[in-house]
Amino acid sequence: MQGLDYLKETPSQTAGPYVHIGLVPNALGNPGIYPQDLGLSPIREGAKGQRITISGRVIDGADMILRDALFETWQADAEGLYPGNDPRGPADPNVTGWARVAADFDTGIWRLETVKPGRVPFPDGRPMAPHISIWLVARGINLGLQTRIYFEDEEAANAECPVLARIEHKARLQTLLAKRTGPGAYSFDIKLQGENETVFFDI
């Protein structure tokens, strides 16, 4: 029999407590290496769509707020097109889609200003509800955690979303829903472990 000559993915290791040195040195207080940190905003002036602000905290299994959490977000534009390499065509040129979000070193609160993404098709063509993908790393996290921010005020789209339909324990769906706190304002806490633990994906 022939061998399968695939390579194995490089194993993950924790980002550790000093991840900010590498990924957001200016925010940490180490200026002078890069002109600015990457991923400061997923949109530029003139981005089409509804402006929204999402803020929240990352909380561990002992109910401590992480002050060293860092995550990245990736999202479609208001029409549901991804920037860069979406096979369906070009996205809004003022949406880069990607942001690097660090929790505040003192309060642990993070904040993301963006536009609400449109619906993107699942591989079978059914529309997924508007969502922002998250990849979260920190000390104590051995492999980056994948989750998604959905929006509680998208009831119709959420009800049709083939990804949300995969979640067997319906009570856990609410952990993926950003709560509306005002016009264009949402809150979204990520609970790593325990009661109200956020749904994390293997995708």
Add this chain to the structure above:
Amino acid sequence: MTLSNAIDRGPLFFRDRDWHPPAYTPGYKTSMTRAPHRALVALGSTLSEETGPAFGHDMIGVLDNNLVMNFTGQPAIGERIIMHGRVLDENGRGVPNVLVEIWQANAGGRYRHKKDGYLAPLDPNFGGCGRTLTGPDGRYEFLTVRPGAYPWPNHVNNWRPMHIHISVFGTGFGQRLITQMYFEGDPLIAKCPIVNTIGQDRAIQALVAPLDMNRAIPMDCLAYKFDIVLRGRRQSFFENRKEGM
């Protein structure tokens, strides 16, 4: 933002979670309260994971991959080393134009971070981070100093082996990866609780960079070779169906 190659649009290979460290690893204490206890919800990749951010070469400064010089323009103290290799996917193809970022302690084992109070001194000329974009065949290289080992609070006398942290992008957001590179022959590797979050020895060995005398520069620096493998993407004409068919 640049347009990626069409062959980089396929669904992602499934992640082998027995190869990666599990989330809950009591030997590494911090993981105990940060590990999800519920099962992950498994799903094939979607456009949200198959697309991803891209970065332009114009964003990269000329000294960005030179950690010896990029902080003040004066050389950092320590053993000069080249760290080089390729970013590949599981199909063995080089992945061009992807961002590789690294960070590390200085030669004494001290990080430039307000939370690091280790007694080894800061080096005024060492910032501790660098970045580069891979070339057309996936190659990358950094010039840096060999980072020192250092103690850390976990068990009473735990020391991290010499290591460089690596963050790498693929062509899809679902390929995003952070890992650490260790150095051939370091006796602290086998004793490290973070290394040992990985269950299989073969996987640990994949994080140990061999000394590479072919790439070393005489009278200048040593070299270590470290290839990084990202999740593969399926390539099949049978994938080219219309949405919904």
